[in-house]
Amino acid sequence: MARTASLSGFPEWLPQERLVELHVLDTLRKTFELHGFSSIETRAVETVGQLLRKGEIDKEVYGLSRLQDEDGEDAKSDKSDPNALALHFDLTVPFARYVVENAGYLAFPFRRYQIQKVWRGERPQEGRAREFTQADIDVVGDGELPFRYDVEIALVIAEALSALPIPDFRLRINNRKLAEGFYRGIGLTDTAGVLRSIDKLEKIGAAKVAQLLKSELGATDEQAGLALELASIRTEDTSFVDRVRALGVKDDLLEEGLNELEQVIQAAVLRAPGKVIADLSIARGLDYYTGTVVETVLVGHEQLGSICSGGRYDALASKGNRKFPGVGLSIGVTRLVSRILSQELAAASRSVPTAVLIALNSDDSWSAAQDVAAQLRGRGIATEVAAKAEKFGKQIKFADRRGIPFVWFTDDDGKHQVKDIRTGEQVDADPASWMPADEDLHVRVTTAG
Template sequence: MAKFSPISGFPEWTPGQKMLEQELMAKIAAEFELAGFAPIETRAVEPLSVLTNKGDDKEIYLLNRLHDNADQPKEKSKEKEQLGLHFDLTVPFARYVVEHQHLLSFPFKRYQIQKVWRGERPQEGRFREFYQCDIDMVGAETLDVSADAEMAGVMLKVMRKLPLPQAILRINNRKVLQGFYQGLGIDRLTDTLRIVDKLAKIGPEAVADLLKEELGIDDKAVELILSLAKLQGGAEVIEQAKALGVEHELMTEGLEELSQVLALTEHLGGIEVDFSIARGLDYYTGTVYETTLVGHEHIGAVCSGGRYDNLAAGGKVPYPGVGISLGITRLLGYMFGRKLIEVETQSPTQVMILLNDAESRVKSFEVAERLRARGISADVYHTTQNFGKQLKGIQKRAIPYALFIEEDGYAVKELATGEQSKIDLDTWQPAPRERVQYKCNF
């Protein structure tokens, strides 16, 4: 038998784990639709120029044909442009909006649950292929800051419906950071943001060294940058940021937007300001989000996003947008790996029909079809063995019921209790239970 080596970063769940993933994605989609978001699916590939316009090109998987279009005429053998697999859902969505603007009504609220690919180093909770669950709202020409609050509120509600530890959604505003840095006389804003975004990974001392050595920022300015980044909490930290004494109109605008988002989400709880959040991608222009799990902060943000006013460009009308993304694969990979969630279900089958002998297979198939017609997941045991062995096989697969075809009717045995009783096949229903059985250890 051939041996296969696992490829790191490409998760493969057990059947029960996959069932749980599907169930959670269905719950997420239902919550998104309750809030008025419509589903779309974009293609898996984009031109490299689209992916690298505002993104991080080191994470992109390129797409090449094995035979390099050898079957086509020579003058047509080259693609117009190199294609790559999308590394998030926001960049292709922005392209989608511009390309299909004549078919859409604005503001356009969409959700997308789809795979993405990143060529980064696999580690706990980080994969090369994974599902993201995104919501975005895009306006034509303008989009009110209340949309930023709606994103935070919807995603926080979603996370509270999932089997997860408590989530804290932290927000900042890129305008605050950029205005603050400009007020300090710093002109290399993007480089400064990228370095500050490393705070959680490398710590304040290392960030201070990078700001001084790479950007030549003086000690006083570095001290103020780190003082701002330390501020975390509710509305009170906005006043604390002002008290640092740095002034700039862009900073003032960002603080006002933060105040509005906080006011609109105050009733939800679980949302706080964190001035250390910068988000590495260049396309964010306003509110930014990062969500961590209480007691599991070491895995970093499990849900993030922000405002992008310039990403969906290319038409006569600008399309400012805001979005937030939940990495469902990343979450489940961590929870499964740490046994914080243990899935007990192994199959969707609710009842297994036992075989009396080889001749009873036709009758067993008929019984299975009658149960399925009433929405009961039923299967027929795969081989003729004595009932004891068949029952052991059913228990091993964690199927709750075994059905016996008897001379005078039908009987069902509940494997968990051992109770067996006669049934009317056309009216019997299995006891109500969740489709996927699992336990949480947190």
């Protein structure tokens, strides 16, 4: 399936590909709901003022305007007009607005999942589309939010990703307090600047990051060395704590961050063994996180970029003096599904939901065939009725082309038989009780190889 999107950056799936995407979406939804997350959707449209509240990202936003705006009432989208309308570019900004607007109707801590399309006018490339689906979970508190939710969110995501037909993955987790406390402890006070430089580690390498730290932030050789040593720590257990302490830096915020990250990793070692690592190079430089930060890679597909990112915000939203801290993670569904499809990592067992095609004996038998179909559907068996009484060979071919496993025949005496067209086996069957094998009842999506 190496089709090209007819509009670059706007992928569309064939029916059998969509079944893989549906399986991913259904699996995520099921996991999120089992953990008590409520579904919400927000409108696709926000005001420009809302979207650009935190600045920096306006290049990616699609503005809206009515094509034929006769009365001039609707403003043309224009970043200078905060009331102009535009498409959301993530689900966090709209969720923050939703929480503030509906605070009086929500029970805090409020846990929600949100699976929707978002749009960014970026230059399309592999793993980066202009229209794509994100699946977010967040817990947001009113005033305060126990740290335990940081642990829980990571575990829920590890469980959700484990249920998907994707290669092995690693959640790489760090903590902003740890990093900022450490930089402060070694005398680098522009912590945002250090984070931005460290964020480039994978792209430009340690030597060039050291140069940046020295030239742009005035770091000494020793300071740059220590910052890079911190970023080089990567452990599958809580041994990172000792390794950080061995660097001899003292700072209260550093201690708080060490303690928080230790809790997350400790729980993960127990409950999601092998899926989570402490990675002290994770910076997420441009985002406004205040504690836990997470990125996720598919093992063997690291160059795809993070497939799930997020973290803790002390103030996801605020309403006057009232603050709503939040912690959440966002899965890049389209990025994942594109990879699954382009590398054929998983596939659907057939291209349609239909399990049974009811063949027609004669054109007059359509109504009787509908009766049989209704009985099968009543037991959850997806069933189609042929539209014309073509030769049986043609009707079987109709099923075969779609991957429909069974064709049902009723002769003029009302005798029913069902044929498994994969094996050719044909047996008597009762419309009131016949069931296909479990694995044929619904479309299954299975990993290749």
